[in-house]
Amino acid sequence: xxxxxxxxxILALVxxxxxxxxxxxxxxxxxxxxxxxxxxxxxEEQGAVLAVSGGVQSAERVAIEPSHQDKEGxxxxxxxxxxxLAARQIPADSCIYLDAGTTTLALARHISDRDDLTVxxxxxxIAGYLIEHSQCKIIHTGGTVCRENRSCVGEAxxxxxxxxxxxxxxxxxxxxxxxxxSTPNEDKVMVKKAIVDASRRCILLSDTSKYGKVATYLAxxxxxxxxxxxxxxxxxxxxxxxxxxxxxxxxxxx
Numbered sequence: 001x002x003x004x005x006x007x008x009x010i011l012a013l014v015x016x017x018x019x020x021x022x023x024x025x026x027x028x029x030x031x032x033x034x035x036x037x038x039x040x041x042x043x044e045e046q047g048a049v050l051a052v053s054g055g056v057q058s059a060e061r062v063a064i065e066p067s068h069q070d071k072e073g074x075x076x077x078x079x080x081x082x083x084x085l086a087a088r089q090i091p092a093d094s095c096i097y098l099d100a101g102t103t104t105l106a107l108a109r110h111i112s113d114r115d116d117l118t119v120x121x122x123x124x125x126i127a128g129y130l131i132e133h134s135q136c137k138i139i140h141t142g143g144t145v146c147r148e149n150r151s152c153v154g155e156a157x158x159x160x161x162x163x164x165x166x167x168x169x170x171x172x173x174x175x176x177x178x179x180x181x182s183t184p185n186e187d188k189v190m191v192k193k194a195i196v197d198a199s200r201r202c203i204l205l206s207d208t209s210k211y212g213k214v215a216t217y218l219a220x221x222x223x224x225x226x227x228x229x230x231x232x233x234x235x236x237x238x239x240x241x242x243x244x245x246x247x248x249x250x251x252x253x254x
Contacts, residue, residue, distance in 0.1 A: 001030075001031075007039060007042070020055055020056055020057075021055040022036050022054060025055075040056050043056075044179070050235075078208075078252070079102060081231065082103055082107075082206075083104075083106030085252055086170055087110035089227075089229075093117075094116075094118070094168055095165065095168075096118070096120070096166065096167060096168045097166045097171075098121040098123065098126050098170055099123070099170060099171045099172040099195065099205075100122050100126070100146075100150070101149075103205045104121075104172050107170055108129050112129075112130070112134045113134075118137040118138075119138050121140060121141070122157050140152075141156075142160060143158075143191075154191070157191050161195055161198045164198050167200050168202075169202045171220070171225070172205055172206065173210050174215065176210055176211060177238075178238070178245070179218065180218055180223075182213075182217060182218050183216075183217050183219050188217075188219060204227070204228045204229070205229050206230055207230060208230050208234050211235075211238060212238075222242075228242060229250045231252050232251045232252055232253040
């Protein structure tokens, strides 16, 4: 049986059952554990499945992102810890980018005592917080307003980023996996790509509830990131895959 046929059968089983063990896949398909693990790694890189301990499950699809107000109350402890860890990665006198999101807002709260930073953001809540609570220099991208997320998206925001030299970008996500970061909002894609082009280093900030989810538009490949900062609930298979991709993984509590 050629790989594409195995992949089709694996996807059919996962779609039918939700979760399938590696042991069952090796028995059904008549191949070794190593072959199944390679197949699953390939499918996970494509965003089709999510590897779990001892098996695989279907990837959850994100159709609509929650609003800023809804996200603020979700995983707040994890976000605060991620923000604190991320703040420690910022060198003196840096120009940084804070992507729109509540995890990056948590990071903003940990740099309020810094007066040596230039902070670029497309997020109105982050900009407002820093205006009130910091001495940072603040640059807002402007652009088309996304009311639900209190941010700017689209070509105007992307163009503003293309005119900057950013030392370190902290990028948010509503869904990500080993294929990369995805979004249900097409207007966000050009902004994410412009951030990467404008920045020397890029760090993904996301709690593990977003891992293994997929949305319609692939915004960035996982290889666009120099590092990932998340909580300590990331599956072992994901940790191994990130290490193999030569991306630095930093988790809270370690």
